[in-house]
Amino acid sequence: MADVALGEIVTFANGRPHPTPGTAYRTYGANGVIGASGEFNAAAHSTIVGRVGTYCGTVHYSPEPCWVTDNAIIAAPKQGVNPRYVYYLLRRLGLNRYRIGSGQPLLTHGILNRLTTARLTRAEQDSAASALGALDDKIAVNGRIAACADALVRARYDASAPRTSTRIGDLGELVRSTVPAADLAGTENYIALEHMPKRHMWLSTWTDASSITSAKRRFASGDILFGKLRPYFHKAGLAFVDGVASTDILVIRPKDPAHRGWLLAALSSDAVIAHASAVGDGTRMPRARWPDIAAFEIPWPGDAAARRFTEFTAALAARVQAAAAETRTLAALRDTLLPQLIP
Template sequence: MRRTPDGWIEAKLGDIAEEVTVGHVGSMASEYQESGVMFLRSQNIVPHGFDLSDVRHISPEFHARLRKSSLVAGDVVTVRTGKPGATAVIPDGWQAANCSDLVITRPGPNLDSRWLSYYINSVAGGFISNRLVGAVQQHFNVGAAREMDLCLPSMREQRAIAEVLGALDDKIAANRKLAGTAESLLASRFAVLELDVDYGEKACLEEYFELNPKCARPNVEEPVYLDMQKLPTSELLVSDWERRPAKGGARFMNGDTLLARITPCLENGKAGYVDFLEDGEVALGSTEYIVFRSRPAVPRELAYFLVTSSRFRTMAIQHLVGTSGRQRLSANDVAAFTVRRVNSETLMEWGQFASPLVEQLGSLRDENRMLANIRDALLPRLMSGELRVRDAEKVVENVL
């Protein structure tokens, strides 16, 4: 039986929080618009933060009608459906926000928002998984949230725990912002090439890239494997992969660009540039993407910016074929796509600009992966009282 640390208390979330409620539940399709008040859904919440690459918006008038699900700084939001339990805190600086199908916790005077978010993302995972309901699409309901057991330190220690973990997350956020700036510079410089414009002398895409090129089989039992769902939608570099037993699948190497070729992944913009493998290592992945490899004298990074351009996306979706549940883009159709022919000197100049920025992105990604691993190792020990804040601070000081 777990011992409660001295000075800590045990309480139900519903007893200690000011309010535990749920975001709007109901049809929303007719209410979305291009701009307005940010409207969060399950896919916008990730542990400790937000993914706003596909965020929706609603009108200020509709937002005013949904007063119950209106969000303010300090509210803690938890995913109910999809990946139940992922939790984040609404930050300062958001002028207005609303949500659907999220558990909303408004902490009381003895509960720190950031501490609660870290708590739910860590030790409460088992609690949530044991209380999911629904036969097909499971969800975590508000009643179960109110019954969540908290092992609660003093407000001072809650804030100290949140501060030491937050230092790691703040560095992760700063790195992401820096990476976003680098990616914007790369995209702007790519636009100057005018490779994807619809005028000038034309060249088939296959003149620049090999599609689904052959390479050796991985010679290990558990090679790096990249599932279709691990391809990013808003970042250049692939950042989520695993080693697992795999005998077949598409093969790729560093410098390759991977493009999802099925709906809805293609429509959602899933693509990524590979640079995380050891030298000479070959990886496996889903057969449902097309692998692009630059030909000699063509910058390795070029394919990513081409396949994520709006013109290419529009053309690709128009070439989807198939009558069953999923439609697919064929490599043959991609090979026939045309781009503006650009001379080799211009391409080389672009590559000299792009290469160091992509290398910087890789360093930022690797650092964030390390920081997240440290945070996730400290988190349950701090939440249980096994590790004291002063000892965790020493660990954090050594990496920041």
């Protein structure tokens, strides 16, 4: 099978800074969606490649028109080339291997244009993109299930409007179980701040503890993790597994499991995040303190209503957890098939 230079099948162009204000189109940076824009500078079915910085070489795909910042490169298929095949091809090439520079890694058009790959027919491109795309489409559906469940919990919490209140510390307690790095098994689940999505209460991503070199906090499935470093990033969610967490994360356990849902909704609410951000210690790298969070007053619907709310939340959490498990299986299959379908 003959090789072809990447520049013969893909056109590369840098993104542009300062997107027009608006919400019509997603804005992509070096590591994916970072906001929205009123205009687009990349057509539908474009691939976005991280151009500079930590995420140099990271690859994303946008099925819709979008705005791409100057931290990324727009990769568009040339005539006759399947657009989604371009995305999977660039993922297959592992572009971060070709970056230059140490202090500020960089990918250039010259580097990308000179890379070579096997020349596939359009039929072969379509077949590969169809098989891999079907897996990613189902992964995207699972992501929407989690987002809808998150929105439902928040809406029900906000709509409850109880007349009484209670302190967060009356419902939850801080888990202080510290584990030295030497006592950790490499196979344990590990959650750091980067594994916690912003304003999303389901923690379905983690890694293993094999590379950990410092002490961590032990947590259990059903605990609520709260990002205390720069709390305005709004990172609070429910752990689906046992494991260890970064010490930049507070581990909070419900005093009564029947109140878990209400505590989760409260800790991930805008009001609690705003309070934690306002009272955090430090200016450049503020950190929230548990005593300040524990003392914060939140709405309280009463024991019976809180129990019903937890039942509602638990059913949604179980559906999200099942979808997340399926996503991990689908992603592993996709990654196994990728080098076989795109040599």
